[in-house]
Amino acid sequence: MRKSYISWDDYFMGVAKLSALRSKDPKTQVGACIVNEDLRIVGIGYNGMPQGAKDDEFPWGSEGDYLDTKYPYVVHAEANAILNATQSLKGSKIYVTLFPCNECTKLIIQSGIKEIVFESDKYQHTKEHQAALKMLKAAHVTTRKIEVGELSYVNIS
Ligand SMILES: O=c1ccn([C@H]2C[C@H](O)[C@@H](COP(=O)(O)O)O2)c(=O)[nH]1
Numbered sequence: 001m002r003k004s005y006i007s008w009d010d011y012f013m014g015v016a017k018l019s020a021l022r023s024k025d026p027k028t029q030v031g032a033c034i035v036n037e038d039l040r041i042v043g044i045g046y047n048g049m050p051q052g053a054k055d056d057e058f059p060w061g062s063e064g065d066y067l068d069t070k071y072p073y074v075v076h077a078e079a080n081a082i083l084n085a086t087q088s089l090k091g092s093k094i095y096v097t098l099f100p101c102n103e104c105t106k107l108i109i110q111s112g113i114k115e116i117v118f119e120s121d122k123y124q125h126t127k128e129h130q131a132a133l134k135m136l137k138a139a140h141v142t143t144r145k146i147e148v149g150e151l152s153y154v155n156i157s
């Protein structure tokens with residue numbers, strides 16, 4: 001029997017990382033993969049513009065006038081994964097490449113997700129992160145940081 005097969009955590013975070021590769025955001029690509037209690041993938045997503053938002057009409061920059069940045073328009077990876085879900089998310093886990101912002105945290109809590117597994121928390125010093133942690137604690141949603149190395153698919157061009 002092969003002994004070098006990947007763990008469930010690596011597998012699901014790998015799917016989240018693969019999804020992130022679809023993002024057109026030049027600065028921060030985020031991927032999310034939601035898994036139910038039977039370890040079935042029930043939703044995936046990445047940060048992208050809403051349907052109908054043409055690439056030449058919506059910006060991907062992060063500086064300058066607010067309306068000329070991506071921030072008011074981009075749909076976050078977690079929101080897309082939740083909206084793409086094929087069934088109830090009660091009791092499920094979400095694997096995300098970046099710790100969810102406070103807005104995604106609200107959606108995660110309301111959808112019944114009970115665990116967040118994340119890789120990066122590069123915005124951990126922000127007020128939004130503090131708010132997210134406060135809500136997660138109140139809702140008894142647990143969080144776990146994991147590190148997944150580079151997977152070989154990343155090198156496929
Ligand atoms: O919970 C989150 C937080 C952020 N994102 C997306 C939204 C943007 O496309 C980037 C963040 O851009 P920065 O320029 O690094 O602030 O990440 C997300 O999908 N989920």
Ligand SMILES: [Zn+2]
Nearest residue numbers: 076101103104
């Ligand atoms: Zn978010």
